[in-house]
Each structure stands twice: as C-alpha cells, then as structure tokens.
Amino acid sequence: MYSYYYDMYRSGPARKINEEIITYEHALELIKESVGDEKEDEMFYEQLIKVAPNQKEKDIITSIRDDERKHNQILKDLYYEFTGFMMPQDLSAVLPAPIENYKEALEKALFGELEAVKKYRKIMGAMPDEESRTLLMSIMTDEIRHANKYNFLIATQK
Numbered sequence: 001m002y003s004y005y006y007d008m009y010r011s012g013p014a015r016k017i018n019e020e021i022i023t024y025e026h027a028l029e030l031i032k033e034s035v036g037d038e039k040e041d042e043m044f045y046e047q048l049i050k051v052a053p054n055q056k057e058k059d060i061i062t063s064i065r066d067d068e069r070k071h072n073q074i075l076k077d078l079y080y081e082f083t084g085f086m087m088p089q090d091l092s093a094v095l096p097a098p099i100e101n102y103k104e105a106l107e108k109a110l111f112g113e114l115e116a117v118k119k120y121r122k123i124m125g126a127m128p129d130e131e132s133r134t135l136l137m138s139i140m141t142d143e144i145r146h147a148n149k150y151n152f153l154i155a156t157q158k
Helices: 002-012 012-017 026-049 057-084 102-125 130-155
Strands: none
Touching: 002 026, 026 057, 057 130, 102 130
C-alpha cells in the first residue's frame, strides 16, 4: 500500500531538478486523465479502421484499438487499487471529428502514441510497487509498438 515516506522521497529535492519526477498524487491524476485519453483514442481508431484502405491496415489498427481497451481497464484497476474508489464513468469523451485525410490521421495517431509514452513514463516513476510499475511498463511498450505500427502504415501510403 501507499507509503508516506515514499511520497516524501518522491517530492524531495530531486523533484525540483527534473519535471519527469512527479508525486504519487499527481500520478493518480494522470491515471484518471489517461483513462479518458485511452477512450478517446479507442473512438478515433474506430473511425480510422473504417477508412483504412485494405484489410491488412484494418487488422493493424484493430490490434492497436484492442490494446487501448486493455490499457483503459489496467488504468481503472490501478486507480481502484490505490484509492479504493471506482473510476467514475466518463461520459465526457469527445467524439473525434470525421477523418478527411487518412495519412494525416495516421500521423495524428503516431504523435498521440508518442505523447502517451511520455505520460506513462512519468506515472511509472511514481508508482509505489513493482507490480504497478510492471503494468505501466507494459502499457508504455505497447504504446511504443503502436507508434512503430503507425510509422509502418504512414510509410506505405502513396
């Protein structure tokens, strides 16, 4: 469970040196924010699947969308484990605008995945135990794989 001394260590002098080091409370806020982000990504990828030009690309994006669903559940579980509270049902997820340019949408997805890696790296650094750090590392490596898949899809566009 959460340790007062751990948080004191995380919020000490090292925190002021590097913005990558965040407090446990900040990590919980980022987890809560990330649940909404993962849901919005899932909806965006649903649209991307519909406009993908062939089955191979649809399958690649579908695998990414499925990972985002898994991440959403992991984050909700972590939030519950640390707070004892269920994550409130987020009905504020914004439907993405219709996709007009497939390649631009792939690029948007790529940079979204790269930003997610940065966020999860910060959260991971504030986790109080090995199990939660392992789960965050799993999400981070999935996001890196997703970025590589989007790079592949972008490179195959004419």
